Amino acid sequence: MIGLITGLFGWRPAIAPVNLSAPVYSQETIERGRTLAAAGDCFVCHTAPGGARGTGGRAMETPFGTVFTTNLTPDAGTGLGSWSFSAFQRAMREGLSRDGKHLYPAFPYTAFAKTSDDDLQALYAYLMSQPAVRAETPKAQMRFPFNLRPLMAGWNALHLDAQPYQADRTQSIEWNRGAYLVQGLGHCGACHTPRDATGAEKTGGAFLSGAMIDGWEAPALTTVSKAAVPWDADAFYRYLRHGHSPRHGSAGGPMSEVVGELQALPDEDIRAMATYLASFNAPSPAPAELDAVARQAVARAAQSQSTLLGPAQRMFETACAACHHDGDGPTVLGLNRPLALSSKLSSDRPDNLIRTILEGVREPATREIGFMQGFGDVLSDTQIAELATYLRARYAPQAPAWTDLPSHVARVRQKPGH
Ligand code: HEC
Ligand code: HEC
Ligand code: HEC
CATH class of the missing domain: 1.10.760 (Cytochrome Bc1 Complex; Chain D, domain 2)
Structure with a gap:
């Protein structure tokens, strides 16, 4: 009976806290863990804007409410300081906190479960080698019934495969x-x-x-x-x-x-x-053929340009063209890759284009990529919609025009990306 009740309510035991003393991991293992933490973006999610690295508190909006990332530093009270390796391994494979509480899948444990024990050890070693910082995690604000964490037991039964990755012998x-x-x-x-x-x-x-x-x-x-x-x-x-x-x-x-x-x-x-x-894509043609496809896309954009004279074209020439041309002028900033090659222009959805115009490129991924200011403050929704209509017609003439752009711009502007 007790088994049935605890099973129904998704009860899972706590794993006893441990007192971690001297580090037992080699420098090499810790270094491997650092690379694995980067592969898993641990510190992207577990750092709040302006907060100390790895101390959590970043809000994650889900359709079911808001959940906050936790403190991954080895602080005993508020972080992983009292977590044994088994507790960490269980969290990564089964989505359970040390005290047995179910975690929400905004923490991508359904993917992390695939990680080998060896790699989990290295990750753990790295996390435990970081400076301990005290930082309380804000309480999740999930809507009923999602605020009932034990319900995640049922969700996990349906969606979680807690087995590490199994190699496919037919592949390299x-x-x-x-x-x-x-x-x-x-x-x-x-x-x-x-x-x-x-x-x-x-x-x-x-x-x-x-x-x-x-x-x-x-x-x-x-x-x-x-x-x-x-x-x-x-x-x-x-x-x-x-x-x-x-x-x-x-x-x-x-x-x-x-x-x-x-x-x-x-x-x-x-x-x-x-x-x-x-391997999820069609076997690709030779690089020379792909280069030819790219050249055609740029040429198509140049052709369609001549048919698109009007206010939006002038807006583009004034506000954008100094930096964005198709390889026929000086590169002012960044790469200046022809816009005809960007998925932001050829996608079914205008969201990434609108967001880039509104917010710019503020934190380029790497140094070669340039910085671009956002135009959210200087262009109205109507202007951005006109500009997006023009950009689509010029740079993705093969694709159907986007519809309802003014309402898309309003929608994208309303909810800032992070
Ligand atoms: C996409 C964002 C995201 C990424 C990436 C991420 N986490 Fe988390 N993690 C979360 C969230 C959100 C929670 C809290 C879930 C909750 O409260 O139910 C969490 C919780 C945890 C917990 C449970 C802590 C506790 O006190 O219960 C551990 C352990 C953890 N993450 C480790 C990691 C590690 C290690 C990595 C990198 C391999 C990582 N996380 C990457 C979002 C993320
Ligand atoms: C001062 C230079 C500058 C101006 C002006 C500018 N941009 Fe950019 N833009 C950049 C840089 C730099 C990037 C980042 C990519 C790169 O390095 O080429 C970028 C990126 C973009 C991207 C993403 C491209 C991709 O690779 O996916 C789009 C779309 C874009 N800009 C549109 C615009 C539009 C529309 C305007 C005018 C409203 C504009 N930009 C004005 C410099 C500029
Ligand atoms: C936090 C969310 C997130 C994660 C995690 C993520 N991506 Fe992305 N990815 C995006 C977004 C958003 C874009 C669109 C970026 C843009 O166009 O500027 C993108 C774009 C891409 C593109 C370019 C697609 C195109 O047509 O332009 C590739 C390739 C890609 N991601 C691969 C990966 C791989 C591989 C991983 C895992 C290692 C990954 N992504 C993990 C959000 C993510």
């Missing part, structure tokens, strides 16, 4: 390494895979097929991608390594933080992820 070692990182610590699906009504990532063909996250569109990375030039392994590699690649746009919004963290990973890991991602 490199592909498997990429799958391990993309599905596991990289939690790429947390942003790039659409979710169902319960907040679980859809499976099968929906994996990495594109989704909205924090007001940004995380585009499809598979055959359903709307990119002007098909993605291949080399382009994925360059984008993840440098935040941009010659045949595509640059990484902005939340993806710039991801790319920033990926800088810590060795080249082999980035290449492995690229190899894995490429």
Whole structure:
């Protein structure tokens, strides 16, 4: 009977607190843990704007309410200071806090569960080697019934596979390494895979097929991608390594933080992820053919330009063209990749374009990418809608015009991205 009740209410035991004394991990393990923490963006989520690194308190909005990230520093009272490795391992695999409380999947433990024990040890070693900082985590503000954490037991029963990654023997070692990182610590699906009504990532063909996250569109990375030039392994590699690649746009919004963290990973890991991602796309033509597709996209934009004279075109010439031309003028700032190659222009959704115009590019992923001011204060919703209509017609003439742009601009402006 007790078993039944505790089972029903999702009760899980606490793991006894421990007193951590002298560090027992080698410098090498700690260093490996640092790289793994970067792969998992631990310190992106677990740092509040302006807050001390890793002390948590960053608010995460979900459709079910707001949850705050926790203090990952080894402070005994408010952080992981009294967590044994088993408690940490259980949190990463099963989404349970040390005291047995269920955690919300805004913490991507459904992905982190794929991580090997060895890597979890290294992560733990690294976290425990950081300076302890006292910082209380604000209480989650979830709506009823989602404020009842034990309900997550039922959700986990449906959606959590707590087994570490199992290699696919039919694929290469490199592909498997990429799958391990993309599905596991990289939690790429947390942003790039659409979710169902319960907040679980859809499976099968929906994996990495594109989704909205924090007001940004995380585009499809598979055959359903709307990119002007098909993605291949080399382009994925360059984008993840440098935040941009010659045949595509640059990484902005939340993806710039991801790319920033990926800088810590060795080249082999980035290449492995690229190899894995490429396998979700059609076998790519030779690089020379892809370059030809890119040149055609730029040429198409130049042709459509001549048919689009009017106020929006003048606005573009005045406000944007000094920095954005198609390789036919001096590069004032940054890369100045032709806009015809950016998924922000060719996507079904105008969100990333509108957000970039409103908010600019304030924290470029890497140094080659330039800074751009936001135009939210100087352009009205109507002007931005006109500009977006023009940009779509000029740079993605192959795609249908976006409809309802004024209301999209108002919607995007209302909810700032992070
Ligand atoms: C996408 C944002 C995000 C990322 C990335 C993330 N976390 Fe978290 N994490 C959270 C949130 C939100 C919570 C709190 C969940 C809750 O309160 O239910 C949390 C909770 C935790 C907890 C439980 C702490 C406690 O006191 O119960 C641990 C442990 C943890 N994260 C470790 C990590 C590690 C290690 C990484 C990197 C590999 C990481 N997290 C990356 C969002 C994130
Ligand atoms: C926190 C959310 C988030 C996570 C995690 C994330 N992405 Fe992204 N990703 C985005 C967003 C948003 C964009 C669009 C950025 C832009 O266009 O400026 C993007 C863009 C991309 C693009 C370019 C797509 C295109 O057509 O332009 C690639 C490739 C990509 N991500 C790969 C990955 C991989 C691989 C991972 C895991 C290692 C990952 N992303 C993790 C949010 C995320
Ligand atoms: C002072 C220079 C400057 C001006 C003016 C400017 N931008 Fe930018 N813009 C940049 C830089 C730098 C980037 C980051 C990418 C890069 O380095 O080329 C960028 C990025 C973008 C992107 C994302 C491109 C991608 O790779 O996905 C879009 C879209 C964009 N700008 C549109 C505009 C529009 C529309 C205007 C006018 C309202 C404008 N920009 C004005 C410098 C500028």
